[in-house]
Amino acid sequence: MFxxxxxxxxxxxxxxxxxxxxRGLFNSKPNNKYHxxxxxYYLKRVPTRFCSSGYNSLFGYxxxxxxxxxxxxxxxxxxNRLNNKLxxxxxxxxxxxxxxxxxxxxxxxxxxxxxxxxxxxxNNVKYVISQERKxxxxxxxxxxxxxxxxxxxxxxxxxxxxxxxxxGLSIVEWKPITGIIPPMNSSQWEEEFKKYQQFPExxxxxxxxxxxxxxxxYFMEWAHRMWGRMIGIGFILPATYFGIRGYxxxxxTKKVIGLAGLLGFQGVLGWYMVKSGLDEKLISxxxxxxxxxxxxxxxxxxxxFLLYAGMFLTGLQIIRDxxxxxxxxxxxxxxxxxxxxxxxxxxxxxxxxxxVFLTSMSGALVAGLDAGLIYNEFPYMxxxxxxxxxxxxxxxxINNLWRNFFDNPxxxxxxxxxxxxxxLTVITALWLYSRRFNLPPKxxxxxxxxxxxxxxxxxxxxxxxxxxxxxxxALAHQAGSLTxxxxxxxxxxxxxxxxxxx
Ligand code: HEM
Numbered sequence: 001m002f003x004x005x006x007x008x009x010x011x012x013x014x015x016x017x018x019x020x021x022x023r024g025l026f027n028s029k030p031n032n033k034y035h036x037x038x039x040x041y042y043l044k045r046v047p048t049r050f051c052s053s054g055y056n057s058l059f060g061y062x063x064x065x066x067x068x069x070x071x072x073x074x075x076x077x078x079x080n081r082l083n084n085k086l087x088x089x090x091x092x093x094x095x096x097x098x099x100x101x102x103x104x105x106x107x108x109x110x111x112x113x114x115x116x117x118x119x120x121x122x123n124n125v126k127y128v129i130s131q132e133r134k135x136x137x138x139x140x141x142x143x144x145x146x147x148x149x150x151x152x153x154x155x156x157x158x159x160x161x162x163x164x165x166x167x168g169l170s171i172v173e174w175k176p177i178t179g180i181i182p183p184m185n186s187s188q189w190e191e192e193f194k195k196y197q198q199f200p201e202x203x204x205x206x207x208x209x210x211x212x213x214x215x216x217x218y219f220m221e222w223a224h225r226m227w228g229r230m231i232g233i234g235f236i237l238p239a240t241y242f243g244i245r246g247y248x249x250x251x252x253t254k255k256v257i258g259l260a261g262l263l264g265f266q267g268v269l270g271w272y273m274v275k276s277g278l279d280e281k282l283i284s285x286x287x288x289x290x291x292x293x294x295x296x297x298x299x300x301x302x303x304x305f306l307l308y309a310g311m312f313l314t315g316l317q318i319i320r321d322x323x324x325x326x327x328x329x330x331x332x333x334x335x336x337x338x339x340x341x342x343x344x345x346x347x348x349x350x351x352x353x354x355x356v357f358l359t360s361m362s363g364a365l366v367a368g369l370d371a372g373l374i375y376n377e378f379p380y381m382x383x384x385x386x387x388x389x390x391x392x393x394x395x396x397x398i399n400n401l402w403r404n405f406f407d408n409p410x411x412x413x414x415x416x417x418x419x420x421x422x423x424l425t426v427i428t429a430l431w432l433y434s435r436r437f438n439l440p441p442k443x444x445x446x447x448x449x450x451x452x453x454x455x456x457x458x459x460x461x462x463x464x465x466x467x468x469x470x471x472x473x474a475l476a477h478q479a480g481s482l483t484x485x486x487x488x489x490x491x492x493x494x495x496x497x498x499x500x501x502x
Contacts, residue, residue, distance in 0.1 A: 006302050036188075049060075063108075063396065068304055075227070109353050122302070137248045137249045137318045138248075138387075139322040140242075140402070141247050141248055141252065141318050142314075142315045145312075146312065147234075147314030148231060148234060149308050149311035150312050151227070152307055152308040152311060154480055155224065155231060156301070156478065157475060160478040161298075162220045163323070163367065165471065167218075167221045167223055168215040168224075169221075169291075169292070170196060170197065170218045170220070172451055173195070179222075179225065182222050193211055193214050200290040201290035204288070205289070225270075228270065231263065232263060233341075235260060237257070243256075249349055252499055259307065259310050262310065266304060266307055267499070269299055273293065276296050277290055277291055277292040277293075286312045291370075292368070294367075294406075294407075298365055300362045301364040309489055311490060312486065312490075313492075316490070320493075320496075333440040335496035336438060337497050338498070339437070342495065343435060344429075345434065345495065346492075349488065352426055352427060352430050352488055353491075353492050354488060355419070355423050356484050358419060359419040359423045360482075360485065362419050365406065365416070366412055366413055367478075371409035371410070371412045371413040371416075372474070373468060374409055374413065375410070375500045376468050377419075377465075377466065378466060379417075379460045381413075381414060386414070387410055392404060392411045393408075395408075396411075424458050427450055428451065428454075431451045440494070442494055443494050443495060446490055446494055450487045453480065454484060457477070457481060457483075460473060460476050460477040
């Protein structure tokens with residue numbers, strides 16, 4: 001039905017400016033400068049799709065300066081008539097009420113209105129404007145996405161615990177639906193244990209495992225998978241509801257669909273990773289340890305981090321956009337962020353976020369190769385800060401020396417040290433650079449937090465290494481990496497320009 005696309009804006013005279021939008025938020029002449037800024041902001045956001053002389057839009061609003069326009073692509077003549085009537089109704093107070101009544105009737109008769117419409121009052125006249133359902137993302141969608149990102153944070157930590165307790169290979173099948181129910185009686189437990197005994201981890205490392213030990217590792221992996229399912233349901237059901245109720249703009253809907261795809265992919269990747277640790281070939285490979293491919297571990301952790309970042313940033317953006325539209329976004333902050341000199345600082349913080357991500361992925365390589373169990377000292381690695389070349393680049397094939405960066409535990413640990421110290425140096429430089437600018441208090445708090453969490457993360461990393469990867473420290477180090485990424489991403493987001501014409 002076309003009414004979804006209908007939108008009206010009127011600028012009647014120099015004194016009165018009326019914007020009749022889907023929510024009727026800005027519906028009278030601007031009463032102060034602040035309000036005017038928001039009106040200007042609105043009027044800039046015009047999708048070219050619906051309007052031949054408009055601008056492109058973040059929110060998909062349709063408006064035209066200096067005229068009243070109803071858009072009805074199906075019926076241009078109706079649009080014109082409505083526009084004329086609205087124009088008259090707004091300019092001639094004598095027959096405002098009647099015209100408005102007729103206008104509403106006509107809108108109803110032509111299916112442009114329904115009961116969800118918003119009402120707008122001007123000079124005591126009630127105007128009814130059809131709801132632009134897809135052009136407004138409700139803040140609740142943003143809070144929901146932040147909640148999901150919190151659940152993802154939790155599953156990353158739980159995933160770390162699953163890996164550190166060596167529980168990840170205990171469930172040897174992938175049954176997305178029936179796997180919800182764990183073994184319920186002793187014969188079912190025996191059966192599960194027997195299945196596990198067919199696989200390399202049991203044969204190579206856990207041949208003396210008891211049933212009660214098995215129950216413990218089974219429970220860890222089961223909890224990890226259940227948490228994943230919970231995220232899936234907690235995402236899909238509300239997303240469908242919000243989609244049906246029209247709570248999301250078209251662009252946010254697209255993003256949510258993309259995130260749903262990434263969420264599904266994350267589950268598939270998880271199983272793909274587990275499968276690498278169940279491979280029969282591991283038994284025949286000399287000196288092999290049954291563990292998952294470190295490449296797949298990096299992919300699984302990397303895609304979890306990206307998913308987390310996507311949910312977190314989209315959530316923050318929706319809430320911020322709502323504040324801008326509602327007029328509750330602080331104007332002084334918008335003014336500070338409009339400073340062109342901040343462009344470099346903005347790029348610098350985006351670069352820092354990328355570096356934190358890269359360092360985290362190199363950390364996943366360390367974890368995947370158990371490379372934290374060698375060179376348990378800092379800053380030295382053996383006799384020197386840099387280990388001997390022969391250890392860093394081992395192997396006879398000169399063409400394959402680059403593989404040391406991914407497969408050689410010494411090189412991988414060294415890289416992680418280098419990347420981590422570079423990250424902390426860059427964070428410190430960012431913090432020092434930030435002192436040059438007048439920044440909003442929230443941004444200042446975030447940049448201070450980034451420095452604090454960065455120092456903590458490096459301390460945790462060094463402690464994890466020195467104490468030979470004890471579970472609590474390793475877990476705190478893993479959680480620390482996501483906390484650091486969160487603070488940097490929040491900083492990047494808080495630094496975004498506010499699209500209000502000042
Ligand atoms: C900005 C700083 C750092 C970041 C973002 C970072 C990130 C990470 C991440 C994401 C992991 C993978 C955790 C997992 O999958 O369980 C990891 C593992 C590890 N990191 Fe770091 N790290 C940093 C600094 C350091 C430093 C300075 C050291 C010590 C020199 C260090 C030593 C380790 C060790 C030993 C592991 C393996 C732990 C395990 O096996 O569970 N990290 N790091």
